Amino acid sequence: MIDLALLAAGGQVLKDTHAAFKKVQEIKQNSELCDLLEKILDLRQTVLDAKHEIVDLRTELAELRKRKETDDRLDFDSKIGVFFMREDVSRLAYCTKCWKKDGNLVPMTASDRGYICSVCDSNYKNPDYVYPSC
Numbered sequence: 001m002i003d004l005a006l007l008a009a010g011g012q013v014l015k016d017t018h019a020a021f022k023k024v025q026e027i028k029q030n031s032e033l034c035d036l037l038e039k040i041l042d043l044r045q046t047v048l049d050a051k052h053e054i055v056d057l058r059t060e061l062a063e064l065r066k067r068k069e070t071d072d073r074l075d076f077d078s079k080i081g082v083f084f085m086r087e088d089v090s091r092l093a094y095c096t097k098c099w100k101k102d103g104n105l106v107p108m109t110a111s112d113r114g115y116i117c118s119v120c121d122s123n124y125k126n127p128d129y130v131y132p133s134c
């Protein structure tokens with residue numbers, strides 16, 4: 001003979017077990033969602049880092065191109081050791097040291113004796129200058 005109370009209790013146990021199983025599934029899904037969210041955030045950071053690197057590289061490339069264009073317009077005077085801008089009729093001299101070190105075109109102060117850089121204090125002597133005799 002089946003005990004109805006026992007049968008009802010068994011049914012309740014099944015319902016509770018099913019509810020607990022559903023709860024475990026939800027927790028598991030939430031945990032998996034958390035893992036996926038963490039991976040998405042990691043990937044997002046990777047993409048942001050890559051974008052920053054691309055911007056930095058594009059900036060560096062633009063600077064290098066600009067420097068190359070300027071470099072192509074310069075003539076080096078090996079006698080004095082300074083640069084002149086090819087199309088510049090005023091023959092303004094630029095410091096070789098500053099150009100090679102930082103890519104800065106620094107116009108120099110000219111005298112009969114040569115040129116002096118106001119940034120790095122380099123002194124470029126004019127080999128044709130004749131010092132006055134005493």
Ligand SMILES: [Zn+2]
Pocket residue numbers: 095096097098099106117118119120121122
């Ligand atoms: Zn200089």
